[in-house]
Amino acid sequence: MKSNVEHLYVISYDIADPKRWRRIFKLMNGYGEWLQLSVFQCRLSARRHAELMSLLDGIILNGHDHVVMLDLGPADSVTPRVISLGKRFDPVQREPTIV
Known part of the structure; x- marks a missing residue:
């Protein structure tokens, strides 16, 4: 994958320890959008x-x-086929990254 091409990922985790789960949750908030x-x-x-x-x-x-x-492919060209009951699913959009 080229370094300047962004891919869309769905990331799920099952963490045995609540302390590690909270660390993972906090980390993931800095990298993506929380779905569930x-x-x-x-x-x-x-x-x-x-x-x-x-x-x-x-x-x-x-x-x-x-x-x-789950790597869904290049974020700008992939159209995820998602069935969502209840809340609406919107693929995360490109946003500026402040370093």
Whole structure:
């Protein structure tokens, strides 16, 4: 994946310990939009994706926790086919990143 091309991801996690769950939730708020309890959608460049993977790997406890990242493809050209009951689903849009 090119570093300047953002991909749209749906990230879900099942974390065994409430303290680690809160750390993951806070981390994910900085990378994407919260959809449900342990589900986020994120628009990530290759660099931000690698950074997030590294940070998540440093928090989770292998063998106890589980993180799933679904790559839906290039964010500007993918049209997710989502069935949403209740609340409306809107793919996260590009926003400026302040560093």
